[in-house]
Amino acid sequence: MIREEIKKLIEKSIKELQKDKKLPKFDIPEIKIEHPEEKVHGDYSTNVAMVIAKLVRKNPIEIAKLINWKLEIGNWKFLNKIEAVEPGFINFFLSNSVLTKELKIILKEKEKYGSSKVGKGKTVIIDYSSPNIAKPFGIGHLRSTIIGQALYNIYKFLGWKCIGDNHLGDWGTQFGKLIVAIKKWRMKDFSVRELENLYVKFHKEAEKNPKLEEEARREFKNLEKGEKTARKTWKKCVEISLKEFDKVYKLIGIKIDYALGESFYQGMFEAVVQETIKKEIALKSQGALVIKYPKDKLPPAMLLKSDGATTYLTRDLATVKYRLKKWKPDLIIYEVGADQKLHLKQLFEAVELLGWAKRTEFFHVAHGLYRTKTGKFSTRKGKTIHLEEVLKEAIEKTREIIEKSETGQELSKEEKEKIAKIVGIGAVKYNDLFQHYSKDIIFDWDKILNLKGNSAPYLQYTFARCQSVLKKAKLETEPEKVEVLTFNKEEKDILREIYKFPEIVKEAADRFSSNLICNFIFDLAQKYNLFYNLHSIIKAQPAELKIFRLTITACVAQVLKNTLNLIGISAPEKM
């Protein structure tokens, strides 16, 4: 990778300068290389000179010039120019030949372009989606599902062994509540919708009659003890819900390796509890068993309720134990809402206290929550928006646009239907991915159904446009034939962007940020569309120029496709 080579060059130059006594002895600081925002500052730039200047108390620009001088007498075929500028940056300009070479690499590696083997031998478990049984699949769970899946794809692309686990909320007092409700209101047969209504009704009643909560806890306790009717009702709820979830997953094209769920760990709760007592991490408090953190670093966390029933901490601890043993992961990513920050902190800290995690890193991708303009969605109060409803609306709106669009006229009925589906769903997904995960999203029908500008349809459209051009050109792009070494501004802008893709993928993984990939690809698509509007491709003369422009088109299409793949959005040939 070019970035690494530049880094090595700089390091070498500094060492040589130290040897020549032009620079005093010091430990070479971490060399940060970035892409300058302004094109006039080159393709890469570093601030080492300024960092060193601080270290040795000298003028930054002088140090920069010194390093620059050393660099310039070095050997660097891939660069066109190196410069040292105020206040002390060193800028690197890539040569045209290295930019063209990247196109050849893209055409050669195709769907593998951007992938790498840096994760080889490493395992990551990604805990995502994790809807609660007996509740409908709300818009809130979409974030975890979509972002989690994108992270899964990204890590896999980088050579990691990935294990996706859908940690279903299929155990807990909520079932006690349902069992009470089902008994009380004599339900025999029910759907997920009705279960949701029951849940809401229960909470409404419980406000007037607090005894219901107690009853629910008793029922959950019964369930944990294995009482027959409780067990039967629970099972039924789980089955109905799973069926419903499968429908949703299928619709949005999500496949999760495992769906073990909280109930899977039932047999392990006792052992976990015993271990915490033995290691003197947990103690009795007001009849319950809680973990007290040293120096009150964190608030105490409950392991067992006063009636002896488990809590979600018990279940999460058991889950960690199981995962560590079964998969020996290097990293576990929890793609879970920000409202669980404290809980997961408590969990990670408990794991630390138990001494389980010797070599495993834990990370909580605490995504912001969907909110209404007035507040939070609440299942308890029945204030939710169902995902299916959102998807249906999105597909419907897409249909309307297809009917009105120019390109839509040439499509068959089946094609239109297919496109409406992938574009509509893509738009909803992209809405979750393009902004940083930590931000709350205010639910707004207009925004989530946005089909232009920075959106999935824009990218999909650009891809379809490339495909259309390539098809009409009736010419295979052959990497060897690309010999053009002078570019116009728009061509160069594309070339100066496209090679960043492999770097972006790595960064997205490091920072758990799918939005970086979205930023990158939107930028690239914009640059391509500008180029497309200004320059003729198929009619370009001479022949080499035509081939060159077609190659750019093929490369942009390839990178668009690879990116959309990573974020789980389909790339249509036509739209």
Place this chain on the structure above:
RNA sequence: GCCCUCGUAGCUUAAUUGGAUAAAGCAGGGCCCUUCUAAGGCCAAGAGUGUAGGUUCGAGUCCUGCCGAGGGCACCA
């Protein structure tokens, strides 16, 4: 009350985790299909980053106070 996030154009967000002139999209205004997909492109207008200080060669990014929004704080998950 305590703890944790977040405050950037009218709206929704970027900003390579301390770098160079804060970047886009949407909405609104003007323009571009006798050329390959106009779900596209161009131009103009629009903020100095909630607020007051501080650290730094350099702050949207770090520190402190204040204001505002959201989340969490033992028997929901």
